[in-house]
Amino acid sequence: VKEFAPLQSFGNVSGFFTFGAFYSTGESAYLLNNTMTLLSLSEKTGNEALPRYTHPETDTKRFSTFKALSHLLTVKESEFSTYHGYLEERERLLCKGPVVNFKFELGEVLRCSYISPNIRKMLGYGAKEFLCNEVSPQMLFDDETWEALRKAFERYLADDALTFEKEIRVRAKFGDTKYLHLFAATEKNRAQKPAALIGYCIDITQRVESQQKIQKLAFYDHVTGLPNRELLKSTLATKIEEAKAEGKLCAVTFFDLDKFKDVNDTYGHAAGDKLLQMIANRVRAVLKKEDFIARIGGDEFILIQGGLSRNGVQTTIYATINRILTIVHEPFNIDGKIAHISTSIGTAIYGIDGESVDDLIRHADMAMYEAKKDPDVHFKFYSQRMRFQRESHLALQNALKDAVREKRFHLLYQPQVDIHSGKIVGAEALMRWNDPVLGEISPVTFIPLAEELHLIVELGEWLLEEVCQKIAYLQNRSKLPGNFRSIAVNISPLQFADPYFVSKVEKML
Template sequence: MIKNFFRVLSNESAKELEPESDLGCKPDASARRLEILDDFEQAGINWLWATDAQGNLIYLSEKAAKNLHRPLDELLGIPLVSLFKNDPDNPDEKSDRPFKFHLSKRSKINDLVVHRIPGTLGERDRPTWWMLSGHPKYDDEGVFQGYRGNAKDVSLEYQRKLEDSRMAEFDSLTGLANRHRMDNRLNGLLGAFKAANRSCAIMMLDLDRFKQVNDTMGHPAGDELLKQVAKRLRSIIGESGEIGRLGGDEFQIILPDLDDRGKLGEIADKIVKIISQPYPIDEKIATIGTSIGIAIAPYDGIEKDGLVRSSDLALYAAKNSGRGQFRFFSAELKNDEEERRILVEDLRDALVNDQVELHYQPVVRTDDHMVVGFEALMRWVHPEWGEVSPAVFIPIAEELNLINQLGEWALRRACQDALLWPKSVWVAVNVSAVQFANSGFPEIVMNALATSGLDPKRLELELTESVFMGDSDTIDTTFKILKQLGVRLALDDFGTGYSSLSYLRSAPFDKIKVDKSFVDSCTQKDKNSAKIIAAIIGLSEALGMETTVEGVEAFDQFGLVCSQGARYIQGWIYSKALKPQEIEDKLGSGEFRIEPDGPELYRPDRRTVFRRIGAIHEDHRYEVVMRDLSQSGAMFEGLLGVPLGTKLVLDLGEGQLVVSTVTRSDESTVATEFETPLVSDGAGGLCTRHRVSPYDLCAAGMPLAALPPGNYPLTVDASSLSGKPEFMQVAIGGF
């Protein structure tokens, strides 16, 4: 076999291998050398290979052919490069350049690791790597003859190297990328995308109530939960992006070439819903949620640090707005962060300084519009900023471990206030999962009832599904004691989470509350919300429970839920939350009947606004004041004489341009319809799907490096739009 190898060498090379007479070698020295080389090949220490000038194999060791799982005669004559492919995960710095490149340049090959293509179907699951070395061969005239080289199987060593590399770049618990890999990946993408003017979105996530799982079920349960979260994220994102666990319960998702905020919102909403489904762990059920902050390059940051900072701010805003939601970054969030820092400091003093109040929203019987109960809603009146939303300060109270103190205060105050109402009227108090998990919670309820003297039947405790995430034995004991006390129990936000029917079977609830999210869409034909409401009401009646429908605001909603069997309604169509004094005044006049009052139709997408925007017509820009905004259009004031059908571009700021058509023009008031509908910004507002890239602004003359992340000037400079105006601009009061 080795003789064949020598035949492919040039005559000069062969002579170099012949014994030299002046060395005193015996005539059989050449044969010995052949024998030694043959033993060398058979030992498998290294294999020999050679190609012709066209790169086709003209020699290969038999051991190498066996490693390839192909007959030797089948291999000779085929291109050497066809046996290998470059491995994208190769950590060896010597293997960065493709094998084909080396051969085409006729350069020397030193210890190049290549990924061998499997030779048979049976070995496809056995990845194999070879290390190749070789040098180009030229004849006396300098004509290229091909390559001569050696090779060996380095699969074992290489797989170890891959594993070491993986351990350095991947999280050992979940298998997701770690912070180091995600940072490198994001730096690389942003650098490449900047050159190509492409976009890249990142999502920052952390898990709501994860700490409670660790505290109540133990750290092994928390680890198992993180593994299941990682699996769910993979099922959602697939190959469209990369997912990383940065540490603890914090995750990051990189989504290249995606700046459509409509699609990003859909992905984020899907993540929120799927992550919120329960997790079976050690024959128990854990329920968590997630909040998501979204930032998009190049609009919200051009470099990694700026983009990550923007996504962090958006995440904080999502958490501070009530959690279980997503939020896009906007420039105003920088002020929100400072505001939250101040709130954290001030909340500790709020209870002591009597800044926290309870307001009460009526629950009304639909048959006769009589008030049957009130839900206690906490309000914080800040001395400087006025009323602070519970969606903002309740999460802060949980983080500061003030929720038990705050919850106990609310329970005592509600029982005291309810004593002033008719005995037929009850009061409902919200109980957080943290409170419910406290083994001393039943005693707190007993003390509140004993101190006030309120009949336990007039106290209703509203619970969400998250209370079931704690220790099952403690939960069962707490439910048992509360029912022995005689208080009423209501399952709040039913239908928005997992809503397992086992909750209704195992927990002694007296009432189910239909969440407002179903009511908001119940009149839309393309939704199943009306059927869901009817199903929940029917389920409640079958189980001997009451049902309260929340969030009814308009008469079309009112008529629909009543037709589905709703007997009790809580919503603005009857009343917003009332102060205790307002309730006392109504009771004093003998009025405890509320007639429904509200708009005929519910318009969830219409928002009243009052801010300055730009209206661009041809080559002139006008300053106007927007009064009304919806997904499909806007109304503004400030222009006279605008004909119907006029095309306008509205500049909503931060690179948001909307092409619109005038549909109504009444003196200085103009209504427009958008060519492309707006999408949710995750915070109850609206935004455009796409924005004008700062790269485009740079092309228009603004230096890219001078653009601060997420803080762009008016997209179109008024000085560049100096054409003759066709419409008359008028001043608007307050602007």
């Protein structure tokens, strides 16, 4: 309309709206005073004074200019550019950004009414596939994940919470696994019933995979891929709590490999690692899904079996142990080298043999060492007798170490008599130990223990020095019979292995 032309004299104009009445002569339309407002996106107002005109009814001339304007708002080209840039940026975010927005209508069937285009980048499915219901939950989730998500959403609706938030595992279109952080809220209808679910999701796959790698380094053995000691302890604590709550039993089975060191020494540590991996794979293959197996170091493994009924618990454990014994005793082919391994196994049961994590592991370890003493058995259940024996053995070890350090031994000399003349021709030095707490300890007990603790060399040197001093003492006082030949002493094979043994004896003499 020609009356709009004068707008350009006030500045760049983007548009206008009118409110009021038009004056018409039948051929042309005219605007009445105060009937039009001109707007721009910048919402800047112009305050210039406008000329006053007479009403067209009192002025016979057709007016070609506006009688009045309520507001004049100017718009700069740069502001239009900014606005269009915002629209373009919004479109880029919806198509390529990391956040996927969605809306699902709630009803008998969950229906997608909106999802942003960048869903294709996230999961491989296009927005149209969601809008046309071509993507089902079974395509996105495994049964366990979908069931957990469904139950969590039902709890959210039942609690009437403000927001729903969850991390979920999703199967993308081409089979790869994605992890998403889901955040949503319900949109209610007029009856204040949930009608739709609106929200967004973010791809957190990289973060989750990084956390999984860190967890694997912290809680899994790098050789076998089995859980390590730390994860074992936390898992056992959980199993104990479950058994306590359910009135069940929990079995802890400790086993190690007999003569595994021979494989390492003969074929090298790389072969030893391969053997451990093969054993881990074999054992996992014969266990139930709910059983837990960990490598706690070296050639030692621990198995946890939870939720066991009191009736027939030993039968259940025996069945598992027999499967392990069978597959471990089969030969192993390590890069063409055949290795034969056996194992010793001990089991302690929560509710019978202990109540805590440490007690159960320690008692299973005791049972395993008892089994190791009997190569024909390979397996034993823990008993109180084992604990008493272990505690006694430990007390004896400590007492022997103190006795060696403080020289608490004494010697008895058993005469050697010539059967023809009846005269003493020599003697044998016999070591004896009388502990102030444990009493008289037989050499049959403390000599093997001294060898086990590598104390026998120090103990043997003391014995030789004592005998040499005794011989010198008797010789100086002319108390040895003329036909007295020698004093015999017992020497441990470990002493003969000492390269300086002969020189030490010569020095004593």
